[in-house]
Amino acid sequence: MPLPFDAFAAGLRYDDLPQNLLWTLRRSFTDTMGTAAVASTTEMAGIARRGAMALFGVGGAGTSRIMLHGGHVSPVGAAMAGAFTVDAIDAHDTTSPCKGHAGSAVFPALLALADASQVPVTGRDFAIWLAIAYEVSYRAGLAQHATCADYHTSGAWTSTGVATAAAVVLGLDRGQIRHAAGIGEFHGPRSQMMRCIDHPTMLRDGVGWGAPSGLTAAYLAREGFTGAPALTCEQVPEFWADFGVAWRTVEDTSYKPYPCCRWAHPSIDAAAELMAQHGLVAADIAGVEIRTFHNATRLAGHTPKTLDEFSYSIAFPVACMIVRGQIGVAELQPETLNDPEILRVSLATNLIDDAHYTKISVGKRWAEVTLRTTNGRQFTSPPRSPRGDRDHPLSDDEISDKFHLFCDPVLGRTRAKELADLSGRFDSLDAGGFSRLLDLCLTAP
Template sequence: MPRFDQFAADLSYDDLPDAALWTLRRSFLDTMGVAAVGSTTPMSAIARRTAPLIFGAGGAGASRMLMDGRSVSPVGAAMAGAFTVDSIDAHDGTTPCKGHAGSAIFPALIAMAQAQTDALDGKRFAEVLATAYEVSYRAGLVQHATCADYHTSGAWTAVGVAAAGAKLLGGNADQIRQAAGIGEYHGPRSQMMRCIDHPTMVRDGVGWGAPSGVTAAYLAMEGFTGAPALTCEGAESAEFWADLGSGWRLVDHTHYKAYPCCRWAHPSLDAVAALQADHGFTHRDIAKVEIRTFHYATRLAGHEPKTQDEFAYAIAFPVAAMLVRGQVGVAELSDAALSDPEILALSHKVTLIDDDEMTRISTDKRWAQVTITLTDGRRFKDAPRSPRGDADLPLSDGEIRAKYDQLARPVLGQARADEIAALAVEFDALDADGLTRLLTLCTDPVGA
């Protein structure tokens, strides 16, 4: 087994299996769709107003913020971009780590790539993306296994972004090692359940994890030291790195979302959609909805969300929206949907039940079991299920493209959205000019 730092330094495009490249292409497309619609949110607007105030471009070079066009430092662009993607809870994730990586990785590495005087080609960009995902996922697994608190994704993506960022800057194994240590030490150890219990714009911590990782990479290249990263080389980390170079967490653990809300709600959403399709009842026929699920998920009840942040960390309201409207998409995030009297009435008929067995089995997957009782006394019970989008129930390329179109086209226009899609799904085949064109399209202002 190679050390993580040597693995990162040596990783080349030819080392990447086809499945890893396929996953990276899907994540590029999926993340840019979320970034497009995320740019319309108040959370994104605040982050993009703030970045030019405190992160002006300096000697590292200028980077443009995602979907904005204004130039700031790579750190500022990483911060604004990560908040933009994280503002709509529809980006890729990793169930074993209870979190997300792409929402930090793409904004951070796009920012750093733009700042370089020598443009990267697609193969080089694939190398650094793969490094970031693989280090982030493994660091996240270690952190969850060894730390008492449930930390946000920003805590462990800071490590992956730092390592990959140092690689992008041409760092050797020791510089990558130092960067990972700096990123881990200074990364945000924010408490995830605090945001779930009290949803606000702080979200999943990537808005600070991404710039922490970028900062760590530049510090390490200037000689700043910070090793070791305990999530990469601590005494309790070995089992999570044992198959590095032969197994790919990037492939096995990346999932994609069918709905723009916390993945813990997704098995229930799939279940009520299936029950309604199978039995033909309407939302007006429903007396109650019972959802048996794991403990953490029961803290996402969310019967009357007032904001997009509260909607993101809810189950009852999205389930009611699915039953009333037959979908949970961008329209269900609107103020009109949040105040829809039919959705609100049905939301209060949803009960979440803390189920010990669901908690026991919800480790590498997330489980729920739904029962719907109608006003005429009929009762329909779905089998326990985990959400679509995991490796064993993957969304097809067509489904991911349809989701991207739904998110991106209304914001970017069909021509720009389609050009991003065409380039993103073959980004690793692009020469330097082609990749520059793709990154420019991703950072042009909305409406341009």
């Protein structure tokens, strides 16, 4: 029988967590911290850190360290700076059914709470918190997308999941958990995702305000502030019918091989496969045609001028793959935006809004790519969805390679290996071991 979300959150124990869920949470911990490492070097992360230190001083809630920086602020300030940091590089875990991301809000918020805790935190404790935050976020996200005409960012629904988990961390009762979720939902940023697609800026996916909104909601509920019900948790029962029995976190979490919007990934994969299958090099390519779903065509981005525009583009990342055979750390450098060969291929790319792919891109993302060569040949890929989804999962080695690609240049190989080891088995750590993992996640390189 399904449980009310507040009863589920209040009563969840580590032994209730299935092994496939724990495997997913371990993967997400490692994957998120790899993304956070390279993201911590961006201008966006620096701005968020300075903002948090200016606005969110240490108070009665205790002290938290800013992710991969170590500056001391309130838990809410650390959650804000950390979420903006992770979101600065679009390579963190994702959920296609919700068209968004949970980990980029959940990890910074819960790491901040763990750091501020007055009692020792174990890996088992943290696994419970993560399970609540992810599961409530995903279901609230599905409910919101089904009941709201506008397409809101991930911050709009992760605020509810973070609030629920934070309420449990703070020891609130079921009534207070309901109020925390309601406050988090009401005050969560109902920011317009397609605005940031059409006009890319550092606003990104809204988690930079979703994470601190969720934490603020829990602290307010603890003091007696009311806000129940959270409509997405209590008035859309079809999305909660198997709650506490099945785990959307296991079914819906996927991982990204490339640091750009998920909607571009099937086209990148298709282009890479065509180049390899037919022995092509960039100089062979005269033109590219991408047939995909409507929202993906709005990524456009033939000549991005900033990392934000790069992240929310499709033509330029596909051109990167064609020219360089990868989209890694080097491709995140400003000089890449002026690479003449990448720009040539990008400007020769035509995006086609395909009604069929729009119709079937529900819970998945579809595209096909055609490459035209300088000698008149033409190669078309079969329709495909992205690698990293549950039906095309990344292997453990691929997750590890991505982590070290992003993390080693920032943290150094020794620290990166320790972070990968501990995050990959975080739920087995005692309080001392988890304290060491917190240090690795929160102190400056």
